[in-house]
Structure formats: structure tokens, C-alpha cells
Amino acid sequence: DAKQKGKNQIGFFRKDIEEDVIKRLNLITELERAVSNKEFIVYYQPYVDRDKNIVGLEALMRWKKGDNILLPSEFIEELEAGQYIVDVEDLIIDNVLDDISELGFSFPVSVNLSIKSLFRKDLSQSLISKLTRRKVKGNINIDISHNILNIEIIERSFLENFEYIRNLIENLKKFNIFFSIDDFGTGYSSLSYLSKLKVNFLKIDTSFVKNLNDKDTKNVTNAIIALSKSLNIKTIAEGVETVEQFEILKSMGCDYYQGFLFYRPMSKSELHKILNS
Ligand code: C2E
Ligand code: MG
Ligand code: MG
Ligand code: MG
Numbered sequence: 001d002a003k004q005k006g007k008n009q010i011g012f013f014r015k016d017i018e019e020d021v022i023k024r025l026n027l028i029t030e031l032e033r034a035v036s037n038k039e040f041i042v043y044y045q046p047y048v049d050r051d052k053n054i055v056g057l058e059a060l061m062r063w064k065k066g067d068n069i070l071l072p073s074e075f076i077e078e079l080e081a082g083q084y085i086v087d088v089e090d091l092i093i094d095n096v097l098d099d100i101s102e103l104g105f106s107f108p109v110s111v112n113l114s115i116k117s118l119f120r121k122d123l124s125q126s127l128i129s130k131l132t133r134r135k136v137k138g139n140i141n142i143d144i145s146h147n148i149l150n151i152e153i154i155e156r157s158f159l160e161n162f163e164y165i166r167n168l169i170e171n172l173k174k175f176n177i178f179f180s181i182d183d184f185g186t187g188y189s190s191l192s193y194l195s196k197l198k199v200n201f202l203k204i205d206t207s208f209v210k211n212l213n214d215k216d217t218k219n220v221t222n223a224i225i226a227l228s229k230s231l232n233i234k235t236i237a238e239g240v241e242t243v244e245q246f247e248i249l250k251s252m253g254c255d256y257y258q259g260f261l262f263y264r265p266m267s268k269s270e271l272h273k274i275l276n277s
Pocket of ligand 2: 182
């Protein structure tokens with residue numbers, strides 16, 4: 001009867017929650033182990049100019065769990081919930097700078113920084129010392145007079161404490177560190193913020209690129225590109241998968257393009273091959 005059915009549903013419901021909790025607890029335990037074993041690695045996705053020349057790279061976190069390479073969607077939320085994200089992003093920056101000096105890239109590499117890393121008290125100091133340490137070691141490829149690091153921040157980060165982020169950008173700019181706004185258009189930030197933050201790049205979110213056939217989306221994308229141009233901010237379109245999207249964005253004057261149409265994220269050794277081919 002109905003009463004019995006209701007009871008069973010509650011039973012099922014509770015079992016679902018239990019399974020979820022157990023899954024989460026397992027993930028937390030595995031992440032703890034992964035952090036101490038330094039199982040996080042960097043994949044690189046190049047982005048290109050309108051002639052398809054590589055002009056920059058984005059460093060993307062991967063979890064090398066045994067023979068599997070896990071995507072951020074499978075673990076990043078849990079990592080960001082704790083303090084581990086700060087250690088892992090610190091490790092990623094070290095790896096990126098080592099890879100830059102080893103492979104000798106001549107273009108900037110973006111790293112995605114979480115809110116927790118951005119609000120580290122010692123972030124500026126740590127970045128500057130990481131850069132200078134490698135230069136001092138005599139590695140000529142790390143030249144801090146060039147822009148080699150590009151920090152990607154999401155809108156949520158500067159809504160948290162606008163003045164802090166504004167100062168961080170101004171301060172690190174003196175050390176030739178670039179800043180980008182990631183996933184632009186997905187948050188709630190006011191356009192007036194854009195003129196007050198001296199960022200170098202704005203990344204147009206995939207959700208716009210996917211819907212360029214829609215008239216309104218197309219108009220908004222066009223406006224974002226025009227606004228960026230007037231503020232001297234370079235635009236990067238994210239998630240470009242088709243020639244048609246590439247052509248439309250080119251006609252709008254978008255500066256750079258990132259997406260599977262050009263390159264997928266790849267390991268350091270794959271990148272090495274591409275850069276030398
Ligand atoms: P994101 O920063 O917006 O990075 C771009 C994501 O779009 C990457 O996913 C990339 O593989 C994917 N992508 C690029 N081109 C295409 C395309 O043409 N089609 C499709 N479908 N996808 C494309 P990924 O590597 O899975 O990373 C997802 C998100 O995880 C990133 O989005 C970023 O928010 C976060 N993430 C990655 N690494 C880090 C990190 O070191 N720290 C933090 N805090 N977040 C990170
Ligand atoms: Mg990004
Ligand atoms: Mg993005
Ligand atoms: Mg995105």
C-alpha cells in the first residue's frame with residue numbers, strides 16, 4: 001500500500017545519501033594520499049592566433065591515478081573544498097616553470113588559480129621568488145623581464161574581494177605577470193569592473209562560442225569583443241570546435257582561439273613534439 005511504498009522510498013533515499021557520503025569520504029582519503037605522493041601533473045593546451053600560430057598555452061591540472069589520467073571535473077571541487085588546492089597549485093606552478101625552462105617556450109603559460117591560492121598572504125612573494133630562483137640558477141630561458149606567467153581568475157574570485165584582487169594585479173604587473181579573466185560571461189560581474197581591473201586577457205566562455213548561431217548570443221559576443229578592444233584587453237575564445245565558429249569569431253575581431261579544432265590538452269612530451277615539428 002501507499003504507506004509501505006513511502007517507507008521504501010525513504011529507505012532508498014537514505015541509501016543514496018549513504019552511498020554519496022561513502023564515495024566522498026573515499027575520494028577525500030584518496031586525494032590526501034595523492035597530494036602527499038604528488039600525483040598531480042600538468043597538461044598543456046595551446047591557443048592560437050587567427051593564422052593558427054601558437055601564441056600561448058594553458059596549464060590544466062590532471063590527476064595521474066595509477067594508469068588513469070583524471071580530469072578536474074572528477075576531483076577539483078573536493079580539492080577546493082579543503083586547503084589542499086593551495087599545495088597542488090603551488091606544485092603546478094613549479095612544474096610549469098620547470099617545463100618552461102626545460103623546453104624553452106617563448107610564449108606565456110596560463111595557470112588557473114583558485115580563490116584559496118589567490119588569497120594566500122604570501123602569493124606575490126612566492127611567485128616572485130619562484131621566478132627569480134630559476135633565473136638565479138642560471139637558466140637563461142626564465143627571463144623575468146618577459147611575460148611568461150599568465151594567471152587565470154574566474155569572476156567569482158574578484159567578487160569576493162575586489163580591492164584585494166585589483167591590488168594583486170597591479171602589484172604583479174610590475175613583475176611582468178599577466179592576468180586573464182576566465183569563463184567570462186558566466187558570472188555576475190558588472191561590466192564596469194572590467195575597466196577597473198587591469199587584466200591583459202579576457203576568455204570568452206564556451207557557452208557563447210557554442211551558441212553563435214543564436215542571434216542574441218552572437219550580438220553579445222560581438223559586444224564583449226568590441227568592449228575588450230576599447231579597453232586594450234585581448235580576447236581568447238574558449239572551446240572552439242568548428243571551422244564555422246572560428247570564422248565567425250575571426251570576423252568579429254577576436255584575437256586568439258583555444259579549442260579542440262586546433263589542439264587538445266596534451267602531456268609535456270606531446271607538447272615537446274609539437275613545438276619541435
Ligand atoms: P578552464 O580553465 O575554462 O579550462 C578550459 C577547459 O576547456 C579545459 O578542461 C579544456 O580541456 C576544455 N576545452 C578546451 N577546448 C575545448 C573544446 O574545444 N571543447 C571542449 N568540450 N572542451 C574544451 P579541463 O582540462 O577538463 O579543465 C576544466 C576546468 O577545471 C578548467 O576550466 C578550470 O576551471 C579547472 N582547472 C583546471 N586546472 C586547474 C587548476 O590548476 N586550478 C584550478 N583552480 N582549476 C583548474
Ligand atoms: Mg582556464
Ligand atoms: Mg575557461
Ligand atoms: Mg571554461
